[in-house]
Amino acid sequence: xxxxxxxxQRILLGPGPSDVSPRVxxxxxxxxxxxxxxxxxxxxxxxxxLLQYAFRTRNELTLPVxxxxxxxxxTAFVNLVEPGDSVIVCQNGVFGxxxxxxxxxxGATAVIVKDEWGQPVDPNKLEDTLKAHPEARTxxxxxxxxxxxxxSDTRALVEIAHKHDCLxxxxxxxxLGGTPVETDDWKIDAIYAGSQKCLSCTPGLAxxxxxxxxxxxxxxxxHKVQSWFLDLNLVMAYWGQGAKxxxxxxxxxxxxxxxxxxxxxxxxxxIEHAWARHRRNHTALRDGLEAMGLRxxxxxxxxxxxxxxxxxxEGVDEAAVRAAxxxxxxxxxxxxxxxxxxxxxxxxxxxxASNQRNVYILLSALExxxxxxxxxxxxxxxxxxxxxxxxxDS
Amino acid sequence: xxxxxxxxQRILLGPGPSDVSPRVxxxxxxxxxxxxxxxxxxxxxxxxxLLQYAFRTRNELTLPVxxxxxxxxxTAFVNLVEPGDSVIVCQNGVFGxxxxxxxxxxGATAVIVKDEWGQPVDPNKLEDTLKAHPEARTxxxxxxxxxxxxxSDTRALVEIAHKHDCLxxxxxxxxLGGTPVETDDWKIDAIYAGSQKCLSCTPGLAxxxxxxxxxxxxxxxxHKVQSWFLDLNLVMAYWGQGAKxxxxxxxxxxxxxxxxxxxxxxxxxxIEHAWARHRRNHTALRDGLEAMGLRxxxxxxxxxxxxxxxxxxEGVDEAAVRAAxxxxxxxxxxxxxxxxxxxxxxxxxxxxASNQRNVYILLSALExxxxxxxxxxxxxxxxxxxxxxxxxDS
Numbered sequence: 106x107x108x109x110x111x112x113x114q115r116i117l118l119g120p121g122p123s124d125v126s127p128r129v130x131x132x133x134x135x136x137x138x139x140x141x142x143x144x145x146x147x148x149x150x151x152x153x154x155l156l157q158y159a160f161r162t163r164n165e166l167t168l169p170v171x172x173x174x175x176x177x178x179x180t181a182f183v184n185l186v187e188p189g190d191s192v193i194v195c196q197n198g199v200f201g202x203x204x205x206x207x208x209x210x211x212g213a214t215a216v217i218v219k220d221e222w223g224q225p226v227d228p229n230k231l232e233d234t235l236k237a238h239p240e241a242r243t244x245x246x247x248x249x250x251x252x253x254x255x256x257s258d259t260r261a262l263v264e265i266a267h268k269h270d271c272l273x274x275x276x277x278x279x280x281l282g283g284t285p286v287e288t289d290d291w292k293i294d295a296i297y298a299g300s301q302k303c304l305s306c307t308p309g310l311a312x313x314x315x316x317x318x319x320x321x322x323x324x325x326x327x328h329k330v331q332s333w334f335l336d337l338n339l340v341m342a343y344w345g346q347g348a349k350x351x352x353x354x355x356x357x358x359x360x361x362x363x364x365x366x367x368x369x370x371x372x373x374x375x376i377e378h379a380w381a382r383h384r385r386n387h388t389a390l391r392d393g394l395e396a397m398g399l400r401x402x403x404x405x406x407x408x409x410x411x412x413x414x415x416x417x418x419e420g421v422d423e424a425a426v427r428a429a430x431x432x433x434x435x436x437x438x439x440x441x442x443x444x445x446x447x448x449x450x451x452x453x454x455x456x457x458a459s460n461q462r463n464v465y466i467l468l469s470a471l472e473x474x475x476x477x478x479x480x481x482x483x484x485x486x487x488x489x490x491x492x493x494x495x496x497x498d499s
Numbered sequence: 500x501x502x503x504x505x506x507x508q509r510i511l512l513g514p515g516p517s518d519v520s521p522r523v524x525x526x527x528x529x530x531x532x533x534x535x536x537x538x539x540x541x542x543x544x545x546x547x548x549l550l551q552y553a554f555r556t557r558n559e560l561t562l563p564v565x566x567x568x569x570x571x572x573x574t575a576f577v578n579l580v581e582p583g584d585s586v587i588v589c590q591n592g593v594f595g596x597x598x599x600x601x602x603x604x605x606g607a608t609a610v611i612v613k614d615e616w617g618q619p620v621d622p623n624k625l626e627d628t629l630k631a632h633p634e635a636r637t638x639x640x641x642x643x644x645x646x647x648x649x650x651s652d653t654r655a656l657v658e659i660a661h662k663h664d665c666l667x668x669x670x671x672x673x674x675l676g677g678t679p680v681e682t683d684d685w686k687i688d689a690i691y692a693g694s695q696k697c698l699s700c701t702p703g704l705a706x707x708x709x710x711x712x713x714x715x716x717x718x719x720x721x722h723k724v725q726s727w728f729l730d731l732n733l734v735m736a737y738w739g740q741g742a743k744x745x746x747x748x749x750x751x752x753x754x755x756x757x758x759x760x761x762x763x764x765x766x767x768x769x770i771e772h773a774w775a776r777h778r779r780n781h782t783a784l785r786d787g788l789e790a791m792g793l794r795x796x797x798x799x800x801x802x803x804x805x806x807x808x809x810x811x812x813e814g815v816d817e818a819a820v821r822a823a824x825x826x827x828x829x830x831x832x833x834x835x836x837x838x839x840x841x842x843x844x845x846x847x848x849x850x851x852a853s854n855q856r857n858v859y860i861l862l863s864a865l866e867x868x869x870x871x872x873x874x875x876x877x878x879x880x881x882x883x884x885x886x887x888x889x890x891x892d893s
Contacts, residue, residue, distance in 0.1 A: 107549060107766055109522075110542050110759050112532045122752060125531040128503075133753060134528030137519040137701050138506045139831045148504050155501055171703065172566035175748035176728045206727045301749055307531050309565065309703065309751025331725050333600045334570045352836070354569035355695060357703025358516060359527060360754060365504050372501055437533045442746070 115431075116458065118467055119439035120251050120412060121279065122301035122308045123455035125363075129306055132366035133359045140356040148365060149344065149356075155368035156312050159281055159304070159376065160296065162288035166315040166337065168344040169364055171357050174278045174299030177311025179207055180335045181274045181295040184315075184323045185243055188212030193234055193271065195226040195246035195262070198253045199442050200276055204245050211331065216241065222444055223402045223414070226257040228265055235269040244271045249280035251302075252442045254414035254451065255403045256284065260291045267292065272319055278302060281312065282371055283383045283411035283455055294319040300360075303383065303411055305456025306367035309360050367456075383410045385498050386459045389491040390452070393468040396490035397475065397482055402449050411459065413452040414445075421478050423447055426471075434470045464491055509825075510852065512861055513833035514645050514806060515673065516695035516702050517849035519757075523700055526760035527753045534750040542759060543738065543750075549762035550706050553675055553698070553770065554690060556682035560709040560731065562738040563758055565751050568672045568693030571705025573601055574729045575668045575689040578709075578717050579637055582606030587628055587665065589620040589640035589656070592647045593836050594670055598639050605725065610635065616644075616838055617796045617808070620651040622659055629663040638665045643674035645696075646836045648808035648845065649797045650678065654685045661686065666713055672696060675706065676765055677777045677805035677849055688713040694754075697777065697805055699850030700761035703754050761850075777804045779892050780853045783885040784846070787862040790884035791869065791876055796843050805853065807846040808839075815872050817841055820865070828864045858885055 117124045138145050156167050170177050182204070186192055190213035194204045197220040208215040216238050218230050226246050235241060244266035248259045259275055266273040272294040277286050283303030288296055294316045301308035315323070315337070323330075323337055330336035334354060343353040371379060387410030391401070394415055402414035417423040423440070427450070430436040439451035454463065468487040476482050511518045532539050550561050564571050576598070580586055584607040588598045591614040602609040610632050612624050620640050629635060638660035642653045653669055660667040666688040671680050677697030682690055688710045695702035709717070709731070717724075717731055724730035728748060737747040765773060781804030785795070788809055796808035811817040817834070821844070824830040833845035848857065862881040870876050 107545055107763050109526065109763055110529075110545070110756060112529050112542075112756070113538055114530050115532045115536065117531065117533060119533055122531050122533060122749065125753075130528040130530070130753070132503065134524040135504075135506050136508050136524070137511065137516050137695075138509045139511060139513055139516060140702065142509065142825070142831060144507055148506075151501055151504070172570065172728065173748045173751060176566065179726065179728045203727065210723055210725050210727055299749065301531075307751065307753040308534065308749040309754055329604055331604050332573065333597065333604055334566065334573045354567045355515065355693065355702040357567060357701065357751075357754065359519075359524070359701040359757075360703055360751065362504060362506070363753075369501050369503055431536070437536060 113435060116436045116463060116466065118458060118463060119437045119453050120451045121299065121453060121455060123305050123453060124458035125305055125307055126370060126457045128370060129363045129366045133307065133363040135362055137358050140358060141352065145358065146350060152361060152365050153344065155365065155372060158372055159312065159368060160286060160288040160314045161290065162314050164288065164314045164316055166320045166341065168313060168340065169361065170311040170313055170335065171354065172311060173309055174297065174311045176335065177297030177299065177313050178203065178276060179332065180311070180313055180337065181297050182207040182211055183330050183332045183335055184337045185272060185274065185295055185319060186211040186213045187326060187328055190243065191216055191238055191241040192243045192245060193218060193231065193238065193241050195231060197224055197226055197255065198222050198247065198250035200247045200250060200252065223253045223255055225255050225407045226262060228258065228261045231262060232265050235265065235271065241269070241271055243274060245274040247276040249277060249284065249409050251279045251412060253402060253445065254409045254412040255407050256409045259293065263291050263293055272322065279409065279412055282379055284380055284409060288314055300364055303456045304367045304371065306364045307360065309357065310364050383454065383459050386454045386461065386464055387413065388498065389494040390454060390464045392494040393464065393487040393491035397472060397487045411453060411455045414449045415452060416449055417447065418480060421475065421480060423450065426474050426478065429474045430470055436467060436470060461495060507829060510830045510857060510860065512847050512852060512857060513831045514845045514847050515693065515849060517699050517847060518852035519699055519701055520764060520851045522764060523757045523760045527701065527757040529756055531752050534752060535746065539752065540744060546755060546759050547738065549759065549766060550708070552766055553706065553762060554680060554682040554708045555684065556708050558682065558708045558710055560714045560735065562707060562734065563755065564705040564707055564729065565748065566705060567703055568691065568705045570729065571691030571693065571707050572597065572670060573726065574705070574707055574731065575691050576601040576605055577724050577726045577729055578731045579666060579668065579689055579713060580605040580607045581720060581722055584637065585610055585632055585635040586637040586639060587612060587625065587632065587635050589625060591618055591620055591649065592616050592641065592644035594641045594644060594646065617647045617649055619649050619801045620656060622652065622655045625656060626659050629659065629665065635663070635665055637668060639668040641670040643671060643678065643803050645673045645806060647796060647839065648803045648806040649801050650803045653687065657685050657687055666716065673803065673806055676773055678803060679774055682708055694758055697850045698761045698765065700758045701754065703751065704758050777848065777853050780848045780855065780858055781807065782892065783888040784848060784858045786888040787858065787881040787885035791866060791881045805847060805849045808843045809846060810843055811841070812874060815869065815874060817844065820868050820872065823868045824864055830861060830864060855889060
């Protein structure tokens, strides 16, 4: 007979999921009610407002897709791209590759703008590509590359897209709630995120928001959206107006309780304060890691404070370090992906997990484990550097 | 400032979600761990075995899709259907219509076998249609039509499909855990369900299972699966072998804790006992409803015990009855859909909610509310009929 599952208590400092607040976990355990219950429908309206707050938008078409971040990406592409379209896809990591997969599976052509992994998207390359491809209707890029910890300049890239009459699709999976995302101010047309990064909800939901221009394109499509489940024309009949709501699919009720609570917490803190907190903890972690002699993959100007990609020192067994962190300390950090596999660690300080305690625990544990692996370190130097930074920043 | 959301305590006797056991809710509130954590990966292996138990199958390709039942349906179609295919779709309710949408959005042709809403799929019509369409490669039908409460004969329909060299896709969303689903014995090729019906987990996950013949067709596809998120070739890299697991999308960790616990409960009870319980409570409810003079939409031989479609009596305001049940008693039942809107109620006795207490509460409340609406009823007659049935069956 199978036994109930009791997970260990981890500290989640990888690329996501991040630690979830007990308040969110508690909310998810509240009694399930129906997806058409008037009380639930009122909660959905609140949730929509809270998502507008997080995305900094007034977009009517703002809602959580009932599936993980990857489905948020797919929602953007299947709704905005039609067969035969040309889509400019900027690639500087795993998620740009996935965008290309999405475009091609929509029967469209992906024109690739390539940058090195660890570099931001180069606006000049995008501009040149758009000049060479006047037929393009859409530009897609990743604001916050979870595979490398690099941030691209969304405002600049969207501006270039618009100059060439393209709509801009922005991947903000790791950004939302941790670093500025200004959907309206930057004039983003379609944006998607994940629940399990800086919002610190459990994985499984993908907040999305679409501008009026994007909504207009969706309404005027020549072909039906290839996914019935992700067709926003249908989804909106459920998430749209309170009174006229009609059944599309059964919403993931308890997961939405959790996201609601996660966003209530964000609103209580104030989103600018959350951004500042992510930056403050990153800076202290950075000083500690650098005091240990570790080096970042990404140049300072383009680093995501919530996702620290750190080079594995020569001669260190990177998988053994991650295993020791997990087994001896219950701390999860992430490995490198693709060409960066074995070369970097990805240390997340996201959402609820971005706090001073975790910075100290991680630095102490890492120093101890690297020392055991024969890396010569002056004991306590990392912690001292982080403490000094906190003192300076307070 | 937005306040935390505290749902009321309902009794969910509609077409799903059904009441969720406190054990499942508690499991969902346990600490989130990483989707690549070895402890989580071991839980996934258990979950797969538990799903094989529920589906009565040894199919290797058995897993929970990270999205609601509708995405389970879409998983079956986008993986098994290729552009230009002919697919026979049996329609006798809402979900057959949705199957047609799925087929057409795959660039295939849907050949429709129509039966009245409330009737099961007619095997003779399917056979005739297959004779007229030798080009068809796939047959799809709904075993348990949630919009009407009718059960079709899966064993017979799959046999006919195979005789004509078609694979059979079966919708068992409302069936799984409530009425027999014999995936291997009936030689089903692709089957999907929902977490929120007779499994009594929260909504948001879609258990699926594919036969070796179906897996073979997926491996040999001429076109890529149009959905990246639902492409089983990719999903299996994550749900496949314990050691070689690779990242596809971030699994909905806490929702999977809940499904694991719901299936542990099913295994503890024993699935045949769960089927018998659903039948026993249905029979008592039926006797009570009939004693009140209410009539079923579906003939006895084809009724789903877990979903009772009851005709609204002449002159009764059906929406007012549902509102009174919800507001005065906290009981949710479902309305009719499509051509049955306003004509039936859908009373679910699913999973954790299929129990004697709920039968008594619903009959008492309904008798009281119908009496207020002027339906002449001898007081207590419904309850007495149900009690008598329980006494006979015990």
